[in-house]
Amino acid sequence: xxxxxxxxxxxxxxxxxxxxxxxxxxxSVISLPTSxxxxxxxxxxxxxxxxxxxxxxxxxxxxxxxxxxxARQAEEQSEADEAARQAEExxxxxxxxxxxERDAQRLAEEQAQxxxxxxxxxxxxxxxxxxxxxxxxxxxxxxxxxEAERQRQRQAExEAERQRQADxEAERQRQAExEAERQRQAExEAERQRQADxEAERQRQAExEAERQRQTExEAERQRQADxEAERQRQAExEAERQRQAExEAERQRQAEEQxxxxxEAQREADEAARRAAQESEAALQRAIEGERDAAANARQGQExxxxxxxxxxxxxxxxxxxxxxxxxxxxxxxxxxxGPSGELFGASITRSSGDSAFDRSAIQAVEAAxxxxxxxxxxxxxxxxxxxxxLRFTPGDVR
Amino acid sequence: xxxxxTSWLTAMLLMFSGVAxxxxxxxxTRGSDRATPVAVVPFAGGDDFPEDVAQVIHDNLxxxxxxxxxxxxxxxxxxxxxxxxxxxxxxxxxxxxxVVGRASREGNGYRLRYELMDxxxxxxxxxxxxxxxxxxxxxxxxxxSDQIFEAITGIxxxxxxxxxxxxxxxxxxxxxxxxxVADADGRNSQQVLSSREPILSPAWSPDGxxxxxxxxxxxxxxIYIQDLASGQRxxxxxxxxxxxxPAWSPDGxxxxxxxxxxxxxxxxxxxxASRSFDRITNSSSxxxxxxWSPDGxSLVFTSxxxxxxxxxxxxxxxxxxxxxxxxxxYNARGRFSPDGEAIFLIHRSSNGFQVxxxxxxxxxxxxxxxxxxxxxxxxSPNGTMVIFATQQGNSGVLGAVxxxxxxxxxxxxxxxxxxxxxxxxxxx
Numbered sequence: 011x012x013x014x015x016x017x018x019x020x021x022x023x024x025x026x027x028x029x030x031x032x033x034x035x036x037x038s039v040i041s042l043p044t045s046x047x048x049x050x051x052x053x054x055x056x057x058x059x060x061x062x063x064x065x066x067x068x069x070x071x072x073x074x075x076x077x078x079x080x081a082r083q084a085e086e087q088s089e090a091d092e093a094a095r096q097a098e099e100x101x102x103x104x105x106x107x108x109x110x111e112r113d114a115q116r117l118a119e120e121q122a123q124x125x126x127x128x129x130x131x132x133x134x135x136x137x138x139x140x141x142x143x144x145x146x147x148x149x150x151x152x153x154x155x156x157e158a159e160r161q162r163q164r165q166a167e168x169e170a171e172r173q174r175q176a177d178x179e180a181e182r183q184r185q186a187e188x189e190a191e192r193q194r195q196a197e198x199e200a201e202r203q204r205q206a207d208x209e210a211e212r213q214r215q216a217e218x219e220a221e222r223q224r225q226t227e228x229e230a231e232r233q234r235q236a237d238x239e240a241e242r243q244r245q246a247e248x249e250a251e252r253q254r255q256a257e258x259e260a261e262r263q264r265q266a267e268e269q270x271x272x273x274x275e276a277q278r279e280a281d282e283a284a285r286r287a288a289q290e291s292e293a294a295l296q297r298a299i300e301g302e303r304d305a306a307a308n309a310r311q312g313q314e315x316x317x318x319x320x321x322x323x324x325x326x327x328x329x330x331x332x333x334x335x336x337x338x339x340x341x342x343x344x345x346x347x348x349x350g351p352s353g354e355l356f357g358a359s360i361t362r363s364s365g366d367s368a369f370d371r372s373a374i375q376a377v378e379a380a381x382x383x384x385x386x387x388x389x390x391x392x393x394x395x396x397x398x399x400x401x402l403r404f405t406p407g408d409v410r
Numbered sequence: 411x412x413x414x415x416t417s418w419l420t421a422m423l424l425m426f427s428g429v430a431x432x433x434x435x436x437x438x439t440r441g442s443d444r445a446t447p448v449a450v451v452p453f454a455g456g457d458d459f460p461e462d463v464a465q466v467i468h469d470n471l472x473x474x475x476x477x478x479x480x481x482x483x484x485x486x487x488x489x490x491x492x493x494x495x496x497x498x499x500x501x502x503x504x505x506x507x508x509v510v511g512r513a514s515r516e517g518n519g520y521r522l523r524y525e526l527m528d529x530x531x532x533x534x535x536x537x538x539x540x541x542x543x544x545x546x547x548x549x550x551x552x553x554x555s556d557q558i559f560e561a562i563t564g565i566x567x568x569x570x571x572x573x574x575x576x577x578x579x580x581x582x583x584x585x586x587x588x589x590x591v592a593d594a595d596g597r598n599s600q601q602v603l604s605s606r607e608p609i610l611s612p613a614w615s616p617d618g619x620x621x622x623x624x625x626x627x628x629x630x631x632x633i634y635i636q637d638l639a640s641g642q643r644x645x646x647x648x649x650x651x652x653x654x655x656p657a658w659s660p661d662g663x664x665x666x667x668x669x670x671x672x673x674x675x676x677x678x679x680x681x682x683a684s685r686s687f688d689r690i691t692n693s694s695s696x697x698x699x700x701x702w703s704p705d706g707x708s709l710v711f712t713s714x715x716x717x718x719x720x721x722x723x724x725x726x727x728x729x730x731x732x733x734x735x736x737x738x739x740y741n742a743r744g745r746f747s748p749d750g751e752a753i754f755l756i757h758r759s760s761n762g763f764q765v766x767x768x769x770x771x772x773x774x775x776x777x778x779x780x781x782x783x784x785x786x787x788x789x790s791p792n793g794t795m796v797i798f799a800t801q802q803g804n805s806g807v808l809g810a811v812x813x814x815x816x817x818x819x820x821x822x823x824x825x826x827x828x829x830x831x832x833x834x835x836x837x838x
Contacts, residue, residue: 320436331440332441
């Protein structure tokens with residue numbers, strides 16, 4: 011990320027210069043039709059107005075372009091105020107652009123002073139070209155610098171890689187971050203220098219060289235420190251590992267103890283629960299929490315009792331079901347059944363209609379005729395509640 | 411630690427299985443296809459009436475094939491209104507629906523109050539007061555039967571409809587043919603026409619006010635249209651040869667028929683107002699017994715163009731004719747079900763000629779009746795019953811079978827040979 015900063019810094023002036031250039035060219039092109047002075051006769055005011063409008067519009071666009079260029083320049087200036095000491099050419103370009111701006115404004119307002127404007131244009135053009143050349147020059151310098159920077163970066167990365175292999179992971183991370191930080195600082199420094207020494211290229215290269223040298227030395231120093239740190243880290247970790255193993259062993263013993271205690275506890279509670287089971291409505295859930303063996307056994311027993319109950323319900327309802335004639339093929343009705351504690355019918359309602367009222371009613375009647383389902387009382391007490399609500403799906407096989 | 415996790419998981423498992431139990435669904439796939447047990451308690455106060463209203467209702471429900479009414483002698487008590495009903499009594503008799511009522515005289519007529527109860531649900535489903543003129547007591551009983559039938563089955567009742575049929579008495583030159591119209595239960599018959607020559611193929615107009623039929627009274631068959639209320643009639647066709655099998659279009663403005671005026675019997679459609687004819691079939695074979703689909707867009711008819719008699723369908727829009735029946739070598743006299751989804755017909759199997767139903771979608775043919783010499787099926791307007799002529803001993807009688815073949819019965823026998831029954835449309 012830090013590597014891209016210089017590019018951005020020089021990109022804007024380049025764009026600015028090109029934009030300015032374009033603006034000037036545009037202005038010179040579009041101003042030609044307006045070179046004839048407008049007659050001041052009031053008899054052709056309308057024609058004049060049209061023409062003026064056209065020209066004004068074009069001038070406004072030129073103004074806008076210039077204004078944008080100006081804005082970008084101002085932006086650039088604000089971004090890099092250390093670069094206030096920028097090349098005089100840039101300042102001159104700005105000044106000339108402002109001058110051109112003023113000229114253009116005058117032109118747009120008065121439609122006179124064409125020569126002065128042309129001169130300003132030529133001047134602006136020349137200065138813009140100059141600025142562009144300067145910008146290109148700076149761009150080349152910047153790229154050379156960036157290449158050198160990338161070179162340093164690669165070295166630094168190789169260095170960091172070696173360190174990473176040597177160091178523990180956390181340490182490596184921190185080291186790399188410090189490295190990156192130093193790098194960024196170094197780059198900022200280089201950047202400042204580059205901006206300050208826009209004209210003194212060779213001097214700045216020398217400084218950059220010195221900077222590389224310093225960097226390399228700092229690198230060597232950091233590596234030495236890092237090696238020493240890594241060694242300390244390894245020792246500390248080995249110590250910590252020994253500590254952890256000891257603690258884990260203690261924890262395992264504690265857990266084993268805990269487990270034995272809890273299992274004995276569970277066993278006691280399971281026995282207790284078995285005695286209580288008959289009175290407890292939530293017994294199944296409680297027992298499940300208290301002991302899995304007990305719960306599994308109960309579930310098996312409960313399932314058998316439940317299956318028996320389901321079969322009793324099915325037989326009773328099927329026996330009571332009188333299927334009406336002319337049932338449409340594929341007719342299915344679902345009935346939700348609610349039972350009282352003794353298996354008496356609290357309610358039977360259609361939850362999914364067959365679309366045939368006679369068929370729906372035959373299903374309801376089958377349930378009503380088959381009720382009460384006193385077999386509910388034969389279920390384990392804890393299951394009775396679960397089976398007081400169920401659905402019946404009526405689907406006739408072959409009726410005929 | 412591990413034990414704690416295990417017990418926690420077990421608890422969760424049980425909780426989920428508890429949820430599953432709350433949504434437990436038991437599949438019910440077997441049931442009885444017996445008729446639904448009902449009871450019609452004799453109406454209180456109707457002992458000296460000319461008709462036993464409760465018995466008429468009882469018989470109607472029984473004949474529908476849908477219901478199995480409880481014999482009166484098995485009744486534990488005889489409530490006459492819902493407040494008096496002890497549901498436990500009727501539950502113990504496995505009665506699902508109960509009809510109670512009270513009858514009284516009102517002026518020259520009668521006042522009937524009835525209620526229908528769902529016994530297992532202990533709900534009152536229906537209650538109404540019906541008044542009837544002196545001669546309409548049976549009609550009122552049929553009306554009540556219709557209401558009960560519809561309340562329970564969801565299907566409109568057809569007890570208050572009528573049937574037309576022809577009887578033949580005597581032998582040789584002393585034959586006497588009579589066209590009757592009677593209640594759907596065969597009672598209350600009225601003579602429409604009597605002739606020494608044969609009468610055939612009565613057909614009800616869609617409004618139930620007129621009959622078209624074939625009479626040989628002029629020594630040549632002719633098709634007549636007779637108004638039932640006034641007795642007035644007109645001769646519709648009297649061409650050379652056969653003039654037979656009239657069938658009304660659903661809109662009542664046209665008659666399809668079979669005429670042999672151009673050679674073989676062919677199907678024609680006559681516009682009743684203009685007396686203009688459209689020839690529908692054109693083959694060297696016999697084409698007869700047309701019947702209109704309920705939507706009026708096609709005709710079914712019998713043709714022996716493939717050798718033996720089979721049913722074909724003529725589509726008016728396309729003019730195409732398509733063979734419908736392929737089961738066996740004899741299928742004739744097709745009649746559409748009111749919903750247009752099936753055709754009732756006479757099918758010859760190894761057991762003889764029987765009433766059968768063919769589903770038009772699947773093409774599946776199911777034999778309905780168990781007699782051997784059935785003919786002229788006619789469908790009730792609600793599609794639940796088929797009436798037909800059959801032989802009992804040496805004489806013709808009327809039989810009826812439910813549209814699914816579950817129940818069948820004989821109609822009370824009029825004297826002589828009975829043939830050519832035709833069920834009316836709904837009349838109210």
